[in-house]
Amino acid sequence: DMMKEVSGLKDLERKIKSLLDIKDVIVVAGDSDLSPWVKKEMGRACVACMKERLTSQSIVAVTGGTTLAAVAEMMTPELKQIDILFVPARGGLGEDVKNQANTICARMAEKAMGNYRLLHVPDQLSDEAYQSMIEEPAIKEVLDLIRSSNMVIHGIGDAITMAERRKTASEEIEKIKQRRAVAEAFGYYFNQEGEVVHKVKTMGIQLEDVKKVEHVIAVAGGASKAKAIKAYMKQAHHSVLITDEGAARELIRE
Numbered sequence: 290d291m292m293k294e295v296s297g298l299k300d301l302e303r304k305i306k307s308l309l310d311i312k313d314v315i316v317v318a319g320d321s322d323l324s325p326w327v328k329k330e331m332g333r334a335c336v337a338c339m340k341e342r343l344t345s346q347s348i349v350a351v352t353g354g355t356t357l358a359a360v361a362e363m364m365t366p367e368l369k370q371i372d373i374l375f376v377p378a379r380g381g382l383g384e385d386v387k388n389q390a391n392t393i394c395a396r397m398a399e400k401a402m403g404n405y406r407l408l409h410v411p412d413q414l415s416d417e418a419y420q421s422m423i424e425e426p427a428i429k430e431v432l433d434l435i436r437s438s439n440m441v442i443h444g445i446g447d448a449i450t451m452a453e454r455r456k457t458a459s460e461e462i463e464k465i466k467q468r469r470a471v472a473e474a475f476g477y478y479f480n481q482e483g484e485v486v487h488k489v490k491t492m493g494i495q496l497e498d499v500k501k502v503e504h505v506i507a508v509a510g511g512a513s514k515a516k517a518i519k520a521y522m523k524q525a526h527h528s529v530l531i532t533d534e535g536a537a538r539e540l541i542r543e
């Protein structure tokens with residue numbers, strides 16, 4: 290659009306798209322590290338993206354985090370026509386309730402006037418408990434819905450920031466540091482090459498599944514996330530990235 294052409298955001302979008310070699314990029318004005326409302330602007334762009342890409346009867350899987358929480362607030366009842374079923378992409382990752390995928394999933398459905406299903410599983414599961422829980426019919430049903438989603442919307446975080454926020458055990462944080470993780474998304478930690486170096490054990494969508502989903506939208510902004518975005522996108526070329534000017538300018542500077 291005209292405004293974006295004038296402000297140079299279109300040019301930034303073109304540059305980031307070719308730099309990261311990904312499907313599509315949307316850059317909103319501002320830096321979410323400095324202004325919290327910028328996350329909501331990314332949310333607005335995300336809703337536009339959903340309307341453009343989804344037809345009727347869609348299953349949308351969402352992750353947790355403060356960005357996705359802001360995205361949820363921007364969902365509008367216009368999405369009702371699409372008839373969306375929202376599901377959490379993965380089980381608990383150790384976040385506070387407000388940042389959990391379940392909470393965000395329910396909020397999105399409420400704002401978009403859609404339906405939702407939740408994944409009621411504890412964050413930390415022993416192998417035995419995990420094996421028996423995935424056999425539970427009620428859980429199995431939600432896991433099947435998650436696996437058949439047509440869209441995944443997720444955040445990207447800085448690895449150490451995320452590990453610390455989730456009160457990860459100190460041995461695990463050590464491992465994440467030693468393996469030089471720089472990015473985190475849906476419980477997976479990536480090094481700067483975009484290789485998985487650690488993973489939180491929980492149910493739901495796995496990285497292999499994400500690669501098969503038709504529409505994947507990553508929403509992440511702020512100059513402090515540039516390194517994480519760059520690393521994560523190395524293995525997510527078919528994703529759409531919604532970011533902000535702060536992250537985009539930092540990505541170009543690097």
Ligand code: G3H
Nearest residue numbers: 353354355356444445446
């Ligand atoms: O799941 C968490 C995301 O990877 C990043 O979280 O949006 O709060 O930075 P955030």
